[in-house]
Amino acid sequence: MVSKVSLVQVEGTYERGGSKRNVAEANALVDEIVRRVNDDRLVKESIGVVTFSLVQQNCVQDVLDDRIMKDAKLEERLAMLPEPIFIKNLENVQGDERDVILFSVGYGPDEEGKVSMNFGPLNADGGWRRLNVAITRSRTEMIIFSVLKPEQIDLSRTKAEGVIGLKGFLEFARSKKTTGHYDIYQREVRRSQTEQWIASFLTKAGYKVHCGIGASNYKMDIAVCDPENKEQYMLGIMCDGAMYKAGQTAHDRNIAQPAMLESLGWKLYRAWVLEWLDDPEKQKNELFAFLEGMRMPEETVVNETEEPEKKLTADEMLAQMPRLEAEEDPYKIPYRAVSFATSYESEDFYKPQALPLIVRLMEKTLTAESPIAKSLLYKRICTCFHISKMGSKVYDILENACGRVKVDLFTEEAGETFLWKTQPAGNWMIYRYPSGMNDRRDMEEIPLMEISNAIYGLLRAQYNMTLTDLGKAVAKYFGYIRMGESVESRISDAIMLTSERGLLMRDADQTHVTANVKN
Numbered sequence: 001m002v003s004k005v006s007l008v009q010v011e012g013t014y015e016r017g018g019s020k021r022n023v024a025e026a027n028a029l030v031d032e033i034v035r036r037v038n039d040d041r042l043v044k045e046s047i048g049v050v051t052f053s054l055v056q057q058n059c060v061q062d063v064l065d066d067r068i069m070k071d072a073k074l075e076e077r078l079a080m081l082p083e084p085i086f087i088k089n090l091e092n093v094q095g096d097e098r099d100v101i102l103f104s105v106g107y108g109p110d111e112e113g114k115v116s117m118n119f120g121p122l123n124a125d126g127g128w129r130r131l132n133v134a135i136t137r138s139r140t141e142m143i144i145f146s147v148l149k150p151e152q153i154d155l156s157r158t159k160a161e162g163v164i165g166l167k168g169f170l171e172f173a174r175s176k177k178t179t180g181h182y183d184i185y186q187r188e189v190r191r192s193q194t195e196q197w198i199a200s201f202l203t204k205a206g207y208k209v210h211c212g213i214g215a216s217n218y219k220m221d222i223a224v225c226d227p228e229n230k231e232q233y234m235l236g237i238m239c240d241g242a243m244y245k246a247g248q249t250a251h252d253r254n255i256a257q258p259a260m261l262e263s264l265g266w267k268l269y270r271a272w273v274l275e276w277l278d279d280p281e282k283q284k285n286e287l288f289a290f291l292e293g294m295r296m297p298e299e300t301v302v303n304e305t306e307e308p309e310k311k312l313t314a315d316e317m318l319a320q321m322p323r324l325e326a327e328e329d330p331y332k333i334p335y336r337a338v339s340f341a342t343s344y345e346s347e348d349f350y351k352p353q354a355l356p357l358i359v360r361l362m363e364k365t366l367t368a369e370s371p372i373a374k375s376l377l378y379k380r381i382c383t384c385f386h387i388s389k390m391g392s393k394v395y396d397i398l399e400n401a402c403g404r405v406k407v408d409l410f411t412e413e414a415g416e417t418f419l420w421k422t423q424p425a426g427n428w429m430i431y432r433y434p435s436g437m438n439d440r441r442d443m444e445e446i447p448l449m450e451i452s453n454a455i456y457g458l459l460r461a462q463y464n465m466t467l468t469d470l471g472k473a474v475a476k477y478f479g480y481i482r483m484g485e486s487v488e489s490r491i492s493d494a495i496m497l498t499s500e501r502g503l504l505m506r507d508a509d510q511t512h513v514t515a516n517v518k519n
Helices: 023-037 054-070 072-078 127-135 162-175 178-202 242-246 250-263 271-279 278-297 316-317 352-369 374-384 391-404 448-462 466-478 485-500
Strands: 005-009 045-053 086-089 099-106 139-146 207-215 220-226 229-239 268-271 334-335 411-413 416-420 432-435 462-464 502-505 512-515
Touching: 005 162, 023 045, 023 054, 023 099, 023 139, 023 178, 045 054, 054 086, 054 099, 099 127, 099 448, 099 466, 127 432, 139 162, 178 207, 178 229, 178 250, 178 268, 178 278, 207 229, 207 278, 220 268, 229 250, 250 268, 250 462, 268 271, 271 278, 352 391, 374 416, 448 462, 448 466, 448 485, 448 512, 462 466, 462 485, 466 485, 466 512, 485 502
Parallel strands: 005 139, 045 086, 045 099, 099 139, 229 268, 334 432
Antiparallel strands: 207 220, 220 229, 411 416, 462 512, 502 512
């Protein structure tokens, strides 16, 4: 079996006494990005970039931006990647995965050939965990770009486990053989591998998680935040990792530790590494079903004469949404959230020279998603720049950029502004369903006219429905399995609009509705 971990030895130096950048590595890494996106086969594999420092992260981003400015077609090729490329450092890459991960070590010999044993976060306590997070971001392949050679790491000058791990990792990438240094590191990797898989899966499923929670000796491996109250944890997941290994006896590991955590108020879930290695999909579905079950109202009663409702995974939920074939209804089309070729750091957003870039990103979003709620448009841009909160300064910059974007039509609905890139022609009847879980919009982010179009389309397919069933069908169409108060209110307003448009007829007792196909 050929290893998919490789080392590219780069000729260059680390600017230790100056900018602390490694331009040679950045250029070599970006060369590889360009090579991949220009290859019709390799462009089908997503790419992520991980650097060992923030300075090197910015260096790689600057080099890539320069290439894009010199080659307009490069951005088009980057947009063809199945997922947006990311460029992150060890401190903020947790939870991200791509098919191919490209590493830039950054550190190495300076202009005088001297190598410092200071490798930033790797020297800190738990530095090996940061390295572990980085090298588990890849699904299929890892390529390391380094001016540093493994033999240049002198372990007599440092005892940091993260640095020991780096030396072993570079030796393995170069020779494809494990060494004593690498074996030491691998033992630590195996302790947290399961935790990283589970944390990554939950993050992608929309849950917010924290790892290693607790101030006592009994720490929670993974804590899942309550979606309804971010200040509380709804579940603690115990893995057979570091804390489990620390138990002196089987009684300590399997009885004392859980009992102590439960006494502190934790609801617990066990995750065993062998089960996750043997059948990860089964374990993911079981964990997802467990979490969804916790979110069901306690007073829910299942009719014993009926089969209990099956707990659905995210993909099953999406698969159950009503779908009509395009030839049956040409107005029913998929909604796909914009895919950016790259992402940027939050500090870049505030730079005056970033305004043209923000305008360009808005225009790309409009092209992909118009008509779009202004709040959603701004949310897309904030996500691209890793901005979690939209304060007044952020909002002012977005407003300035939005004013420079070509928009044919603005419509106002209940305090929300919708932007139309082009004026809708004739009687606009489009209604868009989410093509994936990440494409689902809040009901307030969907134009009322579009919801009304969906009502008309669903009625034409079903012909006759009760108002209750119609409401559920519309909610499900847009990706909502359960109807909350805001969803129900929005659909009710859309039903009224559909009636005012003459597209819906009610029966005498006002309980059933049909489509007015003669209109």
